[in-house]
Amino acid sequence: MSIEKMSSEEIRSSGMKDDKLVDEHVRLNEIKHEPTKGFLQAPLIFVFVFGCLIFVCSIQLAHTTNDFALHPPEEIIELTPDEKEALRIERKISSGEKIFAARCASCHQTNGLGIVGQYPPLAGSEWVTSDPGIITNIILKGLKGEIVVKGETYGTTAAVNMAAVAINDSEIANVVSYVRQAWGNNAEEIFEDEVASIRADSAEKQDQWTGDQIISMYPESFAK
Amino acid sequence: MNNIFKFAIYIFLTLAFAWLAFFVGAKNQYGDLEPTSQYLEENNSIPKGADLFPQSMPGVAQLGAKEYLSLGCVTCHTQQVRTIDAGFDVERGWGKRPSVPRDYILQKEVLLGHNRVGPDLANIGLRGYTREWLHKHLFNPQILVEGSICQPSPFLYDISNERSSGAINADNKADDNVSTIFIKPSLRANRIVSYLQSLKQDYELPEMSFIETQDEDDTEDIKLAEVGTAKDDQVGLPTWLADQIASGKEIYSKITPGGGMCVACHLPNGLGQPGAIPPLDRSDWVLGDKERLIKISIHGLMGEVVVNEEKYVGVMQGFGQPLGSPLNDQQIADVLTYIRNEWGNSVSAISPEEVKAVRDSEKDRELTAMWTEAELQKENSSD
Amino acid sequence: MKKTSEQQIDQSAKFAFSFFVASAGLWLLAAALLAYIAAAKLTDPLFLSSWEFFTYGKIKISQANAFVYGWGGNSIFAVSLWIVARLSQSPVRGTIFLIFAGSMWNLAITFGLLGILDGHMLGHELLEMPKEVWPALFISYLIIAFLILVVFRSRRQSVTIAPQWFIVAALIWFPCLFLFAWNGLEINAGRGTLQSILSMWFGQNIIWLWLTPVALGCAYYIIPSVLNRPIDKYYLAIFGFWCIAGLAPWSVVHHLEGGPVPMWVPAIGTVMSIAMVFPIAVASTNFHATAFKDISRVWNYLPLRFVIFGTLSYTISSYIGVIFSVPAVAKLTQFSIINEFHFNQRVYGFFSMIIFGMVYHILPQVTGKEIGTAAKNFHFWTSALGVFALLLAYLIGGLTHGVLAQQPSLAWINVIESVKPYFLITEFAFLILGFSQLVFVLNLWKVIVPNPFSCCEKNLEQKTA
Incomplete structure (x- = not known):
């Protein structure tokens, strides 16, 4: 039966039962360390982007935290x-x-x-x-x-x-x-x-x- | 993750770390933050006798802050001038310098806000708005600023169609004779206006000095001119009150015979001298019980008094005394009205009738018999 | 442990769920009404202006509170109760306590809102309700959260999955947040702008650590459940979860940029909110990679359509939020009505849409009655239209507002004049949203509450007979 003709009730009952849903995801959690197809590429990109972002963020932090001082920085003018x-x-x-x-x-x-x-x-x-x-x-x-x-x-x-x-x-x-x-x-x-x-x-x-x-x-x- | 208690502790810790940094960490930094002088000596100490900033708000303004909060003004108005790197606030003329943490250290309710549907109010007291203008704006913003979406607060005012003393013309027509709407501010409206006028960061601090903007023409000033506001403070007052205050000021500062000589001791700024002469500026004796104030001005006061929780020992002559040049009821009323409405003070006027009533009730008292604080307190509690 | 069937769980949750959803619906209507009044007052300042009860500030603040604690709180209790019970395969217990605590919660909010309107508000973001109501709110919350966690503790499968993490974490976060904020604002009140830091931290975290995780948890549950396929790239979910947990409490203070607080506070906030792209990316990958494998099912099953609308809106506008937290952009938009965009996106475009979907998903299973398809469709399309109009108006209006405000030569009134058309659009948007929510709540009540007139009609028939 095509989806268009199904009622809400039917769609719902054709879905996953909760016990299966839990078991399925628990199983997915357990196998996460086994390398599978499509698993390797994403983390590599992630690690790369994550690294870049941490780098940019730390530079930003170093520039803007003002040495964790209470007062805003003031331009120090050397007076003669x-x-x-x-x-x-x-x-x-x-x-x-x-x-x-x-x-x-x-x-x-x-x-x-x-x-x-x-x-x-x-x-x-x-x-x-x-x-x-x-x-x-x-x-x-x-x-x-x-x-x-x-x-x-x-x-x-x-x-x-x-x-x-x-x-x-x-x-x-x-x-x-x-x-x-x-x-x-x-x-x-x-x-x-x-x-x-x-x-x-x-x-x-x-x-x-x-x-x-x-x-x-x-x-x-x-x-x- | 599977043990709820362990999980709960992790969850708690994620918050606790951020809280430790933002609250405990920052609290340590704020701990020793106190008012300071505008500049420091070479060794970073506060110069002797220098005025300390920020100064605490007058009591009436602190009450006004509560009204401001309860009406929800903070929804649309911020009270912070951002640093020049982070915003355009100084260029816009909303402050002479960016706000710093120290500016807010004495405020009980810090209402920084984070929405600007209306303009920033951190320095509203510096922009030259008169009390009358602010009252009119509170009553109905649209008559002053066409197209404003600020909410009117007519419930803060007594509205009448007739001109009466103390009322403000709040019609579109500037002419008093044609106008049909006159408003009398309620106590709450006065508090809010006093609060707004007390909002100013017009001092420099060691950590932040004024920033000179290239554009010297203050946009806000231009706006003021457009809506045709007079800058003289006294314009907003009804004539009788303005007269009383002007005459009171003269008596207060006149040192020649016929004057009150008040200025000699209480000083032009009304601050007196520590330990000897109590302040008049925001003094609880001046702002408080009228009768007590009148009694003191007629008979004088001696011995130890506690004003604003500070002890003072001294002697003050009464001005009802036959020696020198006694002041009459009108003059005493004028000078008291003046000191009750000068500096940070803003409370009701005192009429000659009130002075006369006190004088009559104390007819039997010798004019040279000065009051003491204990005596005044006894009188009060027996009432 | 003996296995309980889904029907038995639904039966045990029926009364409490119906109670929470019904009261959530009433709060939603109250919030919609207040939102409309507030929007109308911005377009016509004279609207209701002579009555002190209805100043703009009070209405606006009580709307946010009615929305977050009334609608948000009640619907969080309802959906988390049901999801936790179903995933633990353990029935709901202590219904009578749930109803009692729920009534206390609702009563406290009612008094709190009246307190705000009467002028007794506190000056802290989303903690504006008067001091007196907070103990009642807090205690009733603890009772409800405790009973939900009791169900969670008796779960059949000891290993937990994504929806459970998010929902249980949200349940624990709220009281912690409240205690931290209450300590720093009322008990050991901080001095000066320290209060502002903490109030900002609390007000934003309520959205990020209470409403958001529950909605994400719902999405993590309903998508695999209806599509009959597990979450795609599920191994990322745990990373996303701890990213939100670790970053969100730090990121929220970036709104203080340039303000009178120590500079490191907004600096950390800015960096952390930029880093928030990770949890956002993870959640959207999880949801959309799964959903787009069976898009026709998503489209034809209306509750899921609501949820996916919510997750899409979450993704897009969270990225927009990240962009607006970059200092160069924040300079323009920091105090503009972009803030309204953020708030409304999160509560209307994301949280409410997902909750609507969940209610439509759960209600027939719990009560056995289905809401008419036409009504549901009407609700979906009007909601979508309203949210679109609202968010677009706030977004474009906010940018206009910010860009014009930074020109010192332009008088403030001229800035506001050019934002006014957008306020008009939001007024209409709130009208549409209010109407659509009215339809939702009417249908909801029709399903939940037995028609009181049905017996009268019978009586009448008998009499006429």
Whole structure:
């Protein structure tokens, strides 16, 4: 009887019984090691393709796993000493700018001009641009009494008193370097160890500086 | 193969090996991953005082992440910028740099996604969309982007035909007078928008710096311009709220008499000083109980307080004091509304009436008697 | 051991098999409905948009879950129960426990889907159902799998053959996978994107190590059984099996290529998924070399026609999948709607087609009733048409999507505009598929469930008389 005329039922019952199906395949499993016709060719091709693929895959793996590191690879750019120096200063200044914005700008303003009659300007101020020790000392201990900045007198009401809040040497170095180079100021930077030595020099001092004390410490800065 | 137990063990091992590598192996690598500064010192240490990234999301945004998840947004939106070798994401302006594992280390629900029927959202907070724009897009994307297939979520909004305070014009017609659809965002909508605005990878990390694309014209910006969105953040606010915030900002930062002088201690960024002055930014005291906040601003606060699980010891003057220049109810309401809506904060405004009510209820208290934390807590629990 | 006749085995499996197939049919319809709603929402975003229950994301996710756990789970239980019993020549035992656990499974999925629609979903791929339902799902699964394995243990011939490997392995894989994923996502939750790796690993492995092996096992059984000739090049089958077992758990993470995970994770995934050509080649050689020796029988026996359609679709689209995992291509297609192509190909074009064939093969033997040839033919042709339209739309649409998306100058909305026509095609395809599945399920229920109206009709006749 041709297949076309058989019903589903008939096709199904003309199929293999399950016990025969199991036995047949078990038998096939057992004879798999005996070389038979058509058996040899396929595995050879398989072994060849398999080998090629493993080869390609390992090359791909070696190229893409990035040494099993957590972070993606970054192009390592060899910086010249000059560039390194520029990058260091840039980072120092930007860190100083943040400290300034957080701690100083509320009085001295972000433009460094202060408030007339209340808070002295930092931009173009001889107190800032001459010796870096001046503002470092002021930041460390504070300042009271009257001072004259850029020809204007500033009063006693608001004393700088950063000392109340802990600030470390590197932060001071950063913020001092920033104010000495911002808003048209063009003085050289100050380093952490310099700050440390200034801190050590005035370690005994308990009260704030006065303007006169500062001027007497750095006479050449105020000579003009 | 014929012994089921042996077979089961083999089957288990095939999975276990992959799991060991992908989970246990990767977990070890992730183990010591913590927020870090944008660049490191020469000896690979974090510079002192540097800000650490990624920063944790504000609380309201974390709630927004849950809403985002529950609505199924992740089905169409990814939150990852692929490396430049693997994709076009940076060129498309979806990020300043590829995302790295560290970016997600603080997120509770990491919703990377793997379908982009909609654009990537890893840096949606950087693309200059205002809150109003995002609300309108959530309400009905088609009025902003013609032809968008993003699903509208009108159920997140109160819809009315009349203009009212706090409502957003969500009609096709831009003119408020002609428009007939005004929407008021629900709490959930606000959370989702806060979450979206907090999604940004706008910092560099030691392992990944920004990538400069040749095409400087940001495509997303052009798109923004096309749909005519104003960039000013305050535009989306109703006038009364914008006024309150503007006036509050002035009081907050004014150090001359008549101002609040808040900025002197709490700083322009609202972060305060560790150990001495508590932060206002995402502070549980600022975002939490209004009454407590008003009480403190009138009478001041002294002694030890715990804010965001950190201890602070200090003294804060009250601004109801006769000394100096006391602030009136309106001014206190303004400055409190401002701090509740600045930085990462985004919660309800405080009205002068509320301040007055607190002032009246504490009439008998001497104006110089500062609160202590214990006292405030007692008051709260007795309520 | 005393030999049990095939009829006795069929009789012992009748009740449990009918129960699982009937509930699988209902889930299939639920999934078809959800799939259509989701597709319709993409073409018209305003469709049902005012109701929070029906956001696109929720519908899409609950459709995948209804499909995989509802239709997939129930039909896996049904066919593996029967095949394992027949090949072991040992009757099914503990029908009452099977029915009990099956009801628990279905109930848990129902609550899980309602939970998703109500907004309580988890953020892990194919683990989205709320936490509370998983213990019930897991326990009911263990009961069912245990009872099937008990039948397997009491087999007459101790040496096992290909269909048994695949089906038994799938039964063991699922709980292992679940425990691994649950441990890493909920108990000792990994930090950051570690969650994404694990969730991707679980979600893809559910397809690769649960649905796929069962369907392959079915094909390994029905082809020699109906054609009355053993599998051609059968000695390769064991190689294919261990290749899938060894490679699939590694290959699935290639979808994370370029993402914020350690680079070696997708790198291994990519290499392993390229190596997947071997198990695919083995399976397709086995199936098609056998089937093409007697193609007229395949064509005339409809269940086998379904199965061969499934295996052909498996071969072709698995190769397409391998191509799309190559990094240079993945760059374009990674996040495009090609992902929909992969998922729908695997669940509709491959798994479901084979299960349809198996159900048509088993049902008459178990119940003694045959489904009408016309209905079966209608089901086959509409399914084939629907699957073709669906997959073609997703494939071409996905390529368009990927290629256009990589042009930064093209605004995103323009990219989506050009994909829209394909979304329209998928909507029609899902409509056709849904209709064809409705016919299937109606016939299924007609055979399984005795007509409740037959007695009423008798009553009516008596009354009128």
